[in-house]
Amino acid sequence: MLRSIAASVRAYTGPYPSWGAPTPEACRLVTERLAEQHGLPSTRRRPDAQPACVLDSLVRTLLSQNTTDTTSARAFDTLKLRFPSWDMVRTAPLQDVADAIRVGGLAEIKAGRVQAILSTLQEERGACSLEHLRGMHPAEAKALLLGFKGVGKKTVACVLLFALELPEFAVDTHVWEISKALGWVPTNASRDQAYDHLNELVPDELKYDLHVLLVSHGKQCPACAKAGSPKQRAAKPADGGVACPLADLKPPPSQLKTAYRAGPKHRTGDDMRPQSPPEVAKKRRKRKVQPKDST
Template sequence: MKKERKLREVIALLKDEYGEHHYTARVDPLDILVETILSQNTTDKNSSRAFNNLKKKFPKWEILLKTDPRAIQKAIRSGGLPGIKARRIKHVLQDIKRRRGKLELDFLKGMPADEAMEFLQSIKGIGPKTASVLLIFRFNKPMMPLDTHNLRVAKRLGIIPAGMSPEKAHELMNRMVPDEEKKSLHMNFILHGRKICTARNPKCNLCVLNRLCDYYRNLR
């Protein structure tokens, strides 16, 4: 089966299973950016706790810019890798202010999606996943983020080659997935990855996608 046809069937089956998603966040884009950085290499529960601690300690991001990184590390310790993430968050915010003259990202709303992606990824510490999360969930731009669940499900299905890097996978999926399906497919891959296509002991016999899945076919 060609990948394009398989992808269309996957999109339809996951919509039947989990529904469609049209959520757009109505919060400060910088909040989404920082929270996404904190979500790297940890659970949603831990990253949310770290973000809430950080906002309680620094209710305005301008305050954080003047703060010793050790205080930032202490606030986000529950999210894991506090040293790396504290430096990354501070550098990203500093770079935005240096380039724009102020600490805000609302200007991205008026930019084409590819230009907004280019701007964000030119900042050290922002990769395609982080940039895409911000653009699709805050500015409703057609960029599909690929987190660990998205990558795992897509690779097991055979839509993405097993050895492909996250960066190349992001480019491939954003070419293949229709713009109007990107948000729902991203969310449904997450839901499916948590519930059925787990990293360990996936529940293949219960999976609505198993007849399309390379991983399942190789198990039999």
């Protein structure tokens, strides 16, 4: 069960103070409709079950970046089978770790970042463990996790939500796209901006259920699929002829709004894709489109 947090009125500190959506009522309505179609997810683990290992949760989420759930799960299982302890992962040759997780893609990058995290924990804590986060204030836990290279806001939110059982509203691609379609965030909001906004406005008691339901729905409903423009998604029939339960809650694509001031376009800390060298990016910015010959 989610750990209870002292209820208090919190001043909004997100990127869109005048946006106004979503309201608590809108969040409840979407949760109820999705639960009717997909079933309400359980927020409880068995009383006799051990809490999720925080470090396992972090590595699982790192391996899920820029790949599918199926391949990331295979990568994690292979890693644990080949290296039964995290200390063995830490001391193994980089190439051996990369080979174990290769099915998930970007193996060398992910292996290097996992080993860097493990080395930092060994140096600073004397053990490859993150269980000490359980006694930390959420803001402290976030700051510590964000200090690791390759760990962004989505990864941190997932660890806090699923391993530490704290009320965090993680924003993956599915949550991001559906939130834009519902008008909950501007259409030009980055995923990190969407997280900063929604994590403040979604009621704590709904964060787990709403996150899980939006992810499930985004994977199953063609009308809410992440591919395509809002207009293209609006034209898609629902899976198996079943109407999307959110269809009447989505404003027409022509009425969706952008923010007056969009934040800078940037990759999130959760993005593992290789980036262009700075000098290449600089040349791209300076490149001008030559006018066409009108003759």
